[in-house]
Amino acid sequence: MPIDVLMPKLADTLVEGTLASWLKAAGDAVQAGEPIAEIETDKVTTELTAPIAGTLTKLLVDTGETVPIGTPLARIRSQSEQEPSTEDRPVAGSGHEDFTHIPDIQEKQGIAPALPARRASPLATRVAQAHGIDLSTINAPGSRITRADVDLHLAQGSQPLQTPHASMRQTEQIDGTIKEAASVPASGLRLSSTSSAPAQWDVLPLKGLRRATAMRMASVRQIPAGCAIVEADVTVLDEFYRKERDAWLAREGFPLTYTPFFLYSLAQSLRYWPVVRQALRNGQRETRDGIHVGIAVALDDGLIVPVIRSADQLDLPGLISAQADLVVRARAHRLQPEDVTGGIATLTNVGSMGGLLALPMLNENQAVMLGVGAVTRRTVGTSDGILYRSCAYLSLTFDRRLLDDLQAEQIQRLQQQVARAYERVPFYRQAFEESSVHPRDIQTLDDIERLPFTVKDDFRTTYPYRLFAVPLKDVVRLHASSGTTGKPVVGGYTRADMAMWGEVMARTFAAGGVTADDVFQNFYGYGLFTGGLGAHIGAEVIGATVIPMSGGLTRRQVMMMEDLGATVIAGTPSYTLVVAEVATEEGIDLRSRMNVRVGFFGAEPWTEGMRREIEERFGLEAFDIYGLTEVIGPGVAAECPQHQGLHVNEDHFYPEVIDPETGKRLPDGEVGELIFTCLTREALPLLRYRTRDRVALVHEDCPCGRTSVRMQHIRGRTDDMLIVRGVNVFPTQIEQVLLSHAGLTSNYQILIDRQRDALDELEVHVEADEMLHHKGTDTIGALQAAVTEDLGQALGLHAHVLIVEPRHLPRSEGKVKRVVDRRQLFG
Ligand code: ADP
Ligand code: ZN
Numbered sequence: 001m002p003i004d005v006l007m008p009k010l011a012d013t014l015v016e017g018t019l020a021s022w023l024k025a026a027g028d029a030v031q032a033g034e035p036i037a038e039i040e041t042d043k044v045t046t047e048l049t050a051p052i053a054g055t056l057t058k059l060l061v062d063t064g065e066t067v068p069i070g071t072p073l074a075r076i077r078s079q080s081e082q083e084p085s086t087e088d089r090p091v092a093g094s095g096h097e098d099f100t101h102i103p104d105i106q107e108k109q110g111i112a113p114a115l116p117a118r119r120a121s122p123l124a125t126r127v128a129q130a131h132g133i134d135l136s137t138i139n140a141p142g143s144r145i146t147r148a149d150v151d152l153h154l155a156q157g158s159q160p161l162q163t164p165h166a167s168m169r170q171t172e173q174i175d176g177t178i179k180e181a182a183s184v185p186a187s188g189l190r191l192s193s194t195s196s197a198p199a200q201w202d203v204l205p206l207k208g209l210r211r212a213t214a215m216r217m218a219s220v221r222q223i224p225a226g227c228a229i230v231e232a233d234v235t236v237l238d239e240f241y242r243k244e245r246d247a248w249l250a251r252e253g254f255p256l257t258y259t260p261f262f263l264y265s266l267a268q269s270l271r272y273w274p275v276v277r278q279a280l281r282n283g284q285r286e287t288r289d290g291i292h293v294g295i296a297v298a299l300d301d302g303l304i305v306p307v308i309r310s311a312d313q314l315d316l317p318g319l320i321s322a323q324a325d326l327v328v329r330a331r332a333h334r335l336q337p338e339d340v341t342g343g344i345a346t347l348t349n350v351g352s353m354g355g356l357l358a359l360p361m362l363n364e365n366q367a368v369m370l371g372v373g374a375v376t377r378r379t380v381g382t383s384d385g386i387l388y389r390s391c392a393y394l395s396l397t398f399d400r401r402l403l404d405d406l407q408a409e410q411i412q413r414l415q416q417q418v419a420r421a422y423e424r425v426p427f428y429r430q431a432f433e434e435s436s437v438h439p440r441d442i443q444t445l446d447d448i449e450r451l452p453f454t455v456k457d458d459f460r461t462t463y464p465y466r467l468f469a470v471p472l473k474d475v476v477r478l479h480a481s482s483g484t485t486g487k488p489v490v491g492g493y494t495r496a497d498m499a500m501w502g503e504v505m506a507r508t509f510a511a512g513g514v515t516a517d518d519v520f521q522n523f524y525g526y527g528l529f530t531g532g533l534g535a536h537i538g539a540e541v542i543g544a545t546v547i548p549m550s551g552g553l554t555r556r557q558v559m560m561m562e563d564l565g566a567t568v569i570a571g572t573p574s575y576t577l578v579v580a581e582v583a584t585e586e587g588i589d590l591r592s593r594m595n596v597r598v599g600f601f602g603a604e605p606w607t608e609g610m611r612r613e614i615e616e617r618f619g620l621e622a623f624d625i626y627g628l629t630e631v632i633g634p635g636v637a638a639e640c641p642q643h644q645g646l647h648v649n650e651d652h653f654y655p656e657v658i659d660p661e662t663g664k665r666l667p668d669g670e671v672g673e674l675i676f677t678c679l680t681r682e683a684l685p686l687l688r689y690r691t692r693d694r695v696a697l698v699h700e701d702c703p704c705g706r707t708s709v710r711m712q713h714i715r716g717r718t719d720d721m722l723i724v725r726g727v728n729v730f731p732t733q734i735e736q737v738l739l740s741h742a743g744l745t746s747n748y749q750i751l752i753d754r755q756r757d758a759l760d761e762l763e764v765h766v767e768a769d770e771m772l773h774h775k776g777t778d779t780i781g782a783l784q785a786a787v788t789e790d791l792g793q794a795l796g797l798h799a800h801v802l803i804v805e806p807r808h809l810p811r812s813e814g815k816v817k818r819v820v821d822r823r824q825l826f827g
Helices: 105-109 122-130 147-155 208-220 235-252 259-272 316-331 405-424 426-434 445-450 456-461 495-510 530-542 554-563 573-585 608-618 731-738 777-795
Strands: 003-006 016-022 035-040 045-049 054-059 066-068 072-078 089-092 171-174 177-180 225-233 278-281 284-287 293-295 297-299 302-304 345-349 368-372 376-382 385-399 477-480 490-493 519-522 545-547 568-571 598-602 621-628 633-639 646-648 653-658 672-678 689-695 722-724 727-729 744-754 760-768 800-804 819-821
Touching: 016 208, 035 072, 035 208, 045 208, 066 122, 122 147, 147 208, 208 302, 225 405, 235 385, 259 293, 259 316, 259 345, 259 368, 293 316, 297 316, 405 426, 405 445, 405 672, 445 653, 477 530, 490 495, 495 530, 495 633, 519 530, 519 554, 530 545, 530 568, 530 633, 554 573, 568 573, 573 598, 573 608, 573 744, 598 608, 608 621, 608 731, 608 744, 621 646, 722 744, 722 760, 727 731, 731 744, 731 760, 731 777, 760 777, 777 800
Parallel strands: 003 089, 293 345, 345 368, 519 545, 519 568, 568 598, 598 621, 744 819, 760 800
Antiparallel strands: 003 072, 016 035, 016 066, 035 045, 054 072, 171 177, 225 385, 278 284, 297 302, 368 385, 376 385, 477 490, 621 633, 633 646, 653 672, 672 689, 722 727, 744 760
16 A cells, blocks of 8 residues: 655644655655655754655655645555555654644635646645735746745745746756756845856755755845844953963863853843743734743854753853754754754854854844854943953844834833932932832833832922932023922933933924924923923924013014014913914904914813814914923923824833822723833933823824824813812813803813802803904803803703903913812811
């Protein structure tokens, strides 16, 4: 009875193998255990042996073809048989792992095979289908399209190959025998191994390890990778190496190299960074536990990456012998499948061949690969002057789908900041000790949750300077918040803090299209308030022409805006409407007389209704900007042209949202209290500051292309929230209702009263516009009733509405005071 020899399963994770070459031809007699073919996976090459003695009647797959595990490769008729039988029995080749029969993969998965004009392996068909590729467009050197051909097609994008497949089949005289160069893959590596190749060119089939290496390189090229390069000072290591190497060689019989030292560092780092122990498989992230580290070994015929198991458990001598053993066996082609699987990161040392810098390509299923360049002596500028040091370039290639520069930068900055706060601010050292946390506990961004919060009251108890991490001689600026209740919050800025502030404010204005051609009129208040000088510095960084008007002197404000040709304005939204109002009083139509194109407004909560009003009156595009004195002032977050939330400058201010009751972090989209940790502030290394602003975060990509996290518009702060008869009310909720009625303005005030032993009374005073004002009391009375009804619906609470005449309520030059709470009078 003839039997089928199947593609063996060479390792656990393996799903397919490639027939590298046939060692026997159809019709040859074979002995049991005699090699009949070479099988290769992307890791190793092994021999396929005949399971029984007999005659090789048929070869079922072509050289170079990659087929799933269990695919019949050849048919052998046993010696005892005379005639072939139809009842075939499959037998796994090579004896590596036992299995009897594997149903056709297509059949099992219910995939209807496409009916291409040319034959294609089931795997190739499946991969092509998954990528929506028409099989007829794939160039393949063999008679059948293989998985490798599809991979190459994918790696090459839609670039057409120079030659049609038919012309690629050619015969070449190699080693005195005629072989068909059918396994030359259609890759860039082939150069032009086509019929047009000049006769004197050597054209050899790409096979074995070289072919596997080529295939893998082509397939990993599809991974979006980044590469970060640093120059490491390795003088101490180099001195040790130079001192020991001769004695080592004499004693051990093989040379000492730098590699094990770098391996040691890599293995130890991997232990501390779960984030780089990840892999992306089937669209999911896996975090691996065993620190199995691969080392790239260049052989004459390709690249192989044997793996040192649990490398973090080995000391240096242990790593040296593990590495030596693997390299020796790799060179001798004696690696076992398990020697080359399971790695979670890889090291490649191009320095051993004199290379200064490697730009490694990622290994499949690994998030990082470390390249080590040659250790050379260089002159380096240090704080002790120019020194002669041993240095090496270290390059880390990383999978951008799993890791990005921002995360890496954030965690590095967080660690530095936490260490600084701990070392230099006694307040923080004590807080750390009280919550039993140490800077070394902060190893991932999630560890931030272990840090204690900072609250507004901490500014009071440390007033004025005891939260600073630098001496006053390094502080070049002070600002303070209004401090209406008790001591103000004092913020200090070093020169570097000022530069950072300028940068984040410049980003803010650049998002609204401000350039050096703009004339920027700033009506945020100058002085201790951060708004004025904060906006000022950003506009100057951009190079706009700044008019430092500050708030107030509103008539002059309007005159300057017109005379100096302001194209950009910035201020609190409430004062901006005061400016508009004064202009109207002067009979000036802002839209036709001014050039203002864009405006930046913030420092207080405002609604879409106010935005519309500002945009209409000035004929500009309004951007919401957010910040607070404790963190830096304006520049913490700002809108982009999509106006779908404010992008947080999270490379400097790391945001979280917590449930204010439990202190637990809330997921994206859930409204809670906004927390900031300053990652780069020198003077004030504020950690987990509770802003009392209520908001939700959104990590989804923004259509504008910025990738930074967004926060929603602030609905109000916890301190602005009024509790009236047990109902929570934000002033912005009231504003929203008022501005939905024609005739009402955004000048309103909320009064809360309580008569002795009675319930709270909520009263809303709102100014009528001129038109409504002239309509008479009947219209106004009816509108009052309608708004009272709407407010009742929106708040679930009765509020008495009073429409007052224009310009009746107080105006503000900065932040407006909306609420007058008279309940305190009765304790
Ligand atoms: P103070 O606490 O005395 O008002 P700040 O100027 O530091 O002094 O105020 C910061 C606060 O202003 C923020 O915490 C937030 O409540 C509010 N704020 C700032 N910008 C905005 C904005 N764009 N939208 C809503 N509220 C804002
Ligand atoms: Zn955006």
